[in-house]
Amino acid sequence: MPRKVGTTKKVSTQVVPVVGMTESVELELLSMMKKLGIVRSESYNKLGSINHWGLDWKKAIPLIKSFRTPGSLGLPAKLMDWTINDVAKCITASQAACKDAVIKKIYKRFPGKENQKSRKELSKQLKNLTFLSNSLLHRFVRKEFKRGHSWVKNQIVYQQDGYKCKRLSRNTYQLEIAGLVRGKRNKIIVRSNRKIKGQIRLIHNQSLGRFEVHLLVDYGNVKIPSDRRSIGVDKGYTEAFYDSDGYAHGKDLGKVATKKSDRICAKNRNRAKLWALHRKLEKLDPAKSARIFKNNLTRKTENKRYRQNQSELTAIIGAASKSLFNGESLKVFAENLTQPIRNRRQSRAMSRKLNSWMKGKMRDSLQKWANWTGSVVTEVQPSYTSQIDSVTGTLLGKRSGDNFTRFNGVVLQADHNAAKNILARGTDKEISRYMSKTQVQAVLLRRTARFLKGMGLSLADAVELGWLDCKHTTTQAFKKLLVEMPGTSR
Structure with missing residues (x-):
């Protein structure tokens, strides 16, 4: 005890x-x-x-x-x-x-x-x-x-x-x-x-x-134990949270948010057409223009429905946070998301209207349940957490959808892999919360080069084999490491 x-x-x-x-x-x-x-x-x-x-x-x-x-x-x-x-x-x-x-x-x-x-x-x-x-x-x-x-x-x-x-x-x-x-x-x-x-x-x-x-x-009051268990949390769109123990929380979030955003986008497209018609008829037929504005272009009903949508999403996020802590006092490492979550399945309108709001709700909900359970939430630098192999701590591998394929062909669950990387990032002394993306990339490339050196390979060999993304080749850190750690010819 x-x-x-x-x-x-x-x-x-x-x-x-x-x-x-x-x-x-x-x-x-x-x-x-x-x-x-x-x-x-x-x-x-x-x-x-x-x-x-x-x-x-x-x-x-x-x-x-x-x-x-x-x-x-x-x-x-x-x-x-x-x-x-x-x-x-x-x-x-x-x-x-x-x-x-x-x-x-x-x-x-x-x-x-x-x-x-x-x-x-x-x-x-x-x-x-x-x-x-x-x-x-x-x-x-x-x-x-x-x-x-x-x-x-x-x-x-x-x-x-x-x-x-x-x-x-x-x-x-x-x-x-x-x-x-x-x-x-x-x-x-x-x-x-x-x-x-x-x-x-x-x-x-x-x-x-x-x-x-x-x-x-x-x-x-809630009692705080002396030894909190550490856990990493990946914030997502399909699921609200995915922890480093391999459990997903808030699985319906993406489905519900997409449904609501699609409805909002479709309705706003139709409203734009009606608004153009209303403006066109202002001089030609003022009575009809006024009817269109009164019956179709007011916001009272839509605002009420939008609040209901937000309440439903808030309930899902709250339930996900409660499920994550499960009454236990934890030390949680989470992403410091200063930019909206990017996802190809979302429209631009969705990103503008819903993503930043959901991001704030996730953060507030995590903090609320952390306070209630005597837990501590520590935000970490999120760059490249979804592109690192959690087994080796290197940039070798590729993420595709919900799968992360390691350089040796082993497939990991992508969100679980990211959560493990966030947990490791929480105790990483080389990468601080306020470092830039370029600085984080340089640290990770150096670790990758050291790992490859033990195998007798270089970063250029990893790119040629398809283990390392070619986007890293344009950076100064990559070019510098090629000179410092050239590896051996294959």
Whole structure:
């Protein structure tokens, strides 16, 4: 039995619909949201600049109240403070994402062990505004950091002392939330399976035409063992995940996504024809043009169906993540997919509309279940993981569809082979997460050349035998290795 060394909380976001409120309460809430939207917008304009790099969100309130007071908008001070803190936390997260992107550029600009000290020094400068004196870092940050702006005016943030929750029946609760008038609380009824507590966010969902309460739910603690089992995960399209143990998770994902994308593409092609007809008839027959627009070109029904499609795909991805962890605390190595997944079976429209969304959902779902099981997800450099022979760790072999054929003729399952390579990449000291594709290729070609040298062959011999893809022959690393390791004549 492994020794228990710690615990972590199982936390998830829950969306609770509002099922009852009076018309006067609704009007007051919408008025509050509009006023708090001004606070949110001005907070982003003030704190979103580069001058507030390394912002401490706890010190944001005085900076905003120096030019905008609650009385000028007729707002309670607490509601304004909670909104400012929420904006400051969002800006802090945006800065952290920018730092991650800049560090990646630093690793690309200064690769290798000889530049380790330079990378460390540059990364250290990103913690505060000292990077402004470094022209290189300043340029990197200027390209990656997007100055904050906000047009959000449909939400109110409440802390625990801003509302009271009272149970009415089994799945119905009444919330008494702070309003514009001091001492007077507005009552709304929500449908929930648990009592609401902690920070909540009241949102007016305009696409669904309803109010919702978003909150974090704590489902208890999970114990973390001292020795987590390591596993590699290949993210795909046909299956959501394929692990290094040889199991596929979310097998129906590709079939369902393709069906839905084909329907969307076909419908949009037909809409384009109707749209052209509508524009043509605007002057010739305005009445018919208006009928076509009203009956065929509105988005209400299609948006509803698109949300249903996304919900179905989200359910498949969530079930795949749950199946992958299976309640076990793991150390997961996964691909760092910064580009959309490429697949010949998909249309370009599919890649644009669905792939990037699915990629984000896979990442979020993995992280959610990792948090719930006390696991750790580590992202690795994904280049060439599907083109490496997991047995030898070289570029000898060829992938074709779901099969990977090794140089000796043995056929492996391609996704299983890729998952094993990702697992090996997680502990690879030569290939870091931020290395470029060209640098990874150079490392792998050197390993391949060393392997072939033991067989008395060279890289050129491997290309001639069909073991190595000829695309590698155009690189500088390949030409350099031909000189260093020429092999022996066959």
